[in-house]
Amino acid sequence: xxxxxxxxxxxxxxxxxxxxxxxxxxxxxxxxxxxxxxxxxxxxxxxxxxxxxxxxxxxxxxxxxxxxxxxxxxxxxxxxxxxxxxxxxxxxxxxxxxxxxxxxxxxxxxxxxxxxxxxxxxxxxxxxxxxxxxxxxxxxxxxxxxxxxxxxxxxxxxxxxxxxxxxxxxxxxxxxxxxxxxxxxxxxxxxxxxxxxxxxxxxxxxxxxxxxxxxxxxxxxxxxxxxxxxxxxxxxxxxxxxxxxxxxxxxxxxxxxxxxxxxxxxxxxxxxx
Amino acid sequence: xxxxxxxxxxxxxxxxxxxxxxxxxxxxxxxxxxxxxxxxxxxxxxxxxxxxxxxxxxxxxxxxxxxxxxxxxxxxxxxxxxxxxxxxxxxxxxxxxxxxxxxxxxxxxxxxxxxxxxxxxxxxxxxxxxxxxxxxxxxxxxxxxxxxxxxxxxxxxxxxxxxxxxxxxxxxxxxxxxxxxxxxxxxxxxxxxxxxxxxxxxxxxxxxxxxxxxxxxxxxxxxxxxxxxxxxxxxxxxxxxxxxxxxxxxxxxxxxxxxxxxxxxxxxxxxxxxxxxxxxxxxxxx
Numbered sequence: 001x002x003x004x005x006x007x008x009x010x011x012x013x014x015x016x017x018x019x020x021x022x023x024x025x026x027x028x029x030x031x032x033x034x035x036x037x038x039x040x041x042x043x044x045x046x047x048x049x050x051x052x053x054x055x056x057x058x059x060x061x062x063x064x065x066x067x068x069x070x071x072x073x074x075x076x077x078x079x080x081x082x083x084x085x086x087x088x089x090x091x092x093x094x095x096x097x098x099x100x101x102x103x104x105x106x107x108x109x110x111x112x113x114x115x116x117x118x119x120x121x122x123x124x125x126x127x128x129x130x131x132x133x134x135x136x137x138x139x140x141x142x143x144x145x146x147x148x149x150x151x152x153x154x155x156x157x158x159x160x161x162x163x164x165x166x167x168x169x170x171x172x173x174x175x176x177x178x179x180x181x182x183x184x185x186x187x188x189x190x191x192x193x194x195x196x197x198x199x200x201x202x203x204x205x206x207x208x209x210x211x212x213x214x215x216x217x218x219x220x221x222x223x224x225x226x227x228x229x230x231x232x233x234x235x236x237x238x239x240x241x242x243x244x245x246x247x248x249x250x251x252x253x254x255x256x257x258x259x260x261x262x263x264x265x266x267x268x269x270x271x272x273x
Numbered sequence: 274x275x276x277x278x279x280x281x282x283x284x285x286x287x288x289x290x291x292x293x294x295x296x297x298x299x300x301x302x303x304x305x306x307x308x309x310x311x312x313x314x315x316x317x318x319x320x321x322x323x324x325x326x327x328x329x330x331x332x333x334x335x336x337x338x339x340x341x342x343x344x345x346x347x348x349x350x351x352x353x354x355x356x357x358x359x360x361x362x363x364x365x366x367x368x369x370x371x372x373x374x375x376x377x378x379x380x381x382x383x384x385x386x387x388x389x390x391x392x393x394x395x396x397x398x399x400x401x402x403x404x405x406x407x408x409x410x411x412x413x414x415x416x417x418x419x420x421x422x423x424x425x426x427x428x429x430x431x432x433x434x435x436x437x438x439x440x441x442x443x444x445x446x447x448x449x450x451x452x453x454x455x456x457x458x459x460x461x462x463x464x465x466x467x468x469x470x471x472x473x474x475x476x477x478x479x480x481x482x483x484x485x486x487x488x489x490x491x492x493x494x495x496x497x498x499x500x501x502x503x504x505x506x507x508x509x510x511x512x513x514x515x516x517x518x519x520x521x522x523x524x525x526x527x528x529x530x531x532x533x534x535x536x537x538x539x540x541x542x543x544x545x546x547x548x549x550x551x552x553x554x555x556x557x558x559x
Contacts, residue, residue, distance in 0.1 A: 029540060135484075149309045219394060222394045
């Protein structure tokens with residue numbers, strides 16, 4: 001935040017203002033744009049008011065249909081789908097880590113001091129991140145057919161951008177001292193990487209991996225809605241058949257796995273990293 | 274740790290536990306990939322499909338641009354409204370969940386609301402709202418509002434819990450009522466972080482608003498999914514290009530808002546090419 005600016009008023013006395021007039025204008029413009037966007041959105045969005053009035057009743061209906069959950073259904077199909085979801089998230093994360101390492105290295109300017117290469121790597125990372133995992137899933141379902149393979153690849157391709165970006169930034173923040181020492185000792189490139197850079201970025205790397213795995217567990221639960229395997233497929237078929245008591249079991253199962261994943265991540269981070 | 278030939282410890286030697294972990298990881302990869310039904314045949318047909326797929330995607334077909342524009346606008350409306358409602362509702366919830374300001378009877382319910390809002394993917398929440406309020410943008414707005422409450426509420430709570438007590442005590446010592454303590458002791462300390470995660474959430478809502486349509490909750494996602502199912506891959510390509518450009522424009526605007534509020538940029542700074550680069554700290558997700 002810039003320092004306060006003194007300004008002389010009409011009588012020549014100093015008046016203190018927190019922002020310059022240019023800054024105030026910019027803030028006003030942003031506020032105006034926000035209000036204008038909200039008003040424009042409210043005026044043009046197509047909402048049917050009757051549906052909103054009806055909503056509490058429909059919600060109540062939904063919950064009475066969901067209760068009691070059909071637990072008997074869990075062992076025969078849902079458990080397997082749930083395990084598949086976890087496999088999709090874990091394998092997808094691992095594949096993304098392997099693929100993102102080289103891209104992250106290419107994106108780090110201190111390791112590869114070539115702007116075109118850096119930009120190319122960053123382009124890969126940005127395009128991976130800009131496409132939602134559901135869209136990646138649609139693409140891979142089109143290519144490999146429905147199933148867990150499409151889901152795994154979707155998770156992996158979506159995660160490359162995230163992991164590569166954060167890993168590249170961690171590499172750029174690595175201290176030059178140890179690397180200069182290694183270079184001075186005549187160490188080859190591989191030794192500089194394994195003994196100079198890797199020990200410095202290793203904690204960041206594992207922390208990014210855990211973080212992404214946690215996100216991927218949540219995301220892999222919905223991939224099945226477009227046919228990419230996992231518990232989303234069970235959810236989709238239960239909903240299409242209006243078996244809301246099964247939907248309730250599936251939702252509880254997803255909730256349990258998400259909470260469990262968060263606990264695992266917090267514990268591992270506390271103990272290992 | 275054993276000593277090497279020179280009698281010194283090797284500092285780069287992997288510990289026993291690290292080795293066990295690597296082996297376990299390798300076993301898991303083999304086991305999990307065996308369940309994926311990967312076969313050479315499948316890769317070959319996959320590659321054939323992929324080449325056909327990409328051949329049909331190009332050139333992108335913008336003939337139905339009116340449909341495309343309508344979907345994009347609806348996504349934009351969903352993102353703007355859900356961010357506005359989400360941020361407004363997250364403020365009191367996040368405040369109520371802060372342990373350093375509120376008693377336990379207020380923090381526990383507020384924390385429960387935040388956890389409940391965070392635990393499901395927005396698309397799953399959208400399914401439930403589609404059932405409750407029918408197909409259309411309203412379901413998407415409600416679903417993303419829930420997601421925003423969860424995310425901003427959590428971060429806002431953490432930000433408030435990390436503030437310095439000194440300023441709060443100073444305001445209290447003047448005999449200020451609770452509202453003034455909040456307005457002059459608490460909020461100024463968390464304002465900059467609040468701007469950070471609000472713009473981030475707008476960005477994230479914009480991304481998700483292009484997706485909730487897959488389950489019928491409005492926006493361009495429905496158009497995209499329909500085009501996929503009808504094998505209109507050239508239209509799919511056009512929609513994807515449109516979505517990616519919308520997201521990039523959103524990112525640029527979010528960076529602009531952060532520059533204005535956090536770095537005191539003027540309008541001229543925003544549009545000058547030599548403007549200072551903002552290194553934005555990554556938050557959760559991306």
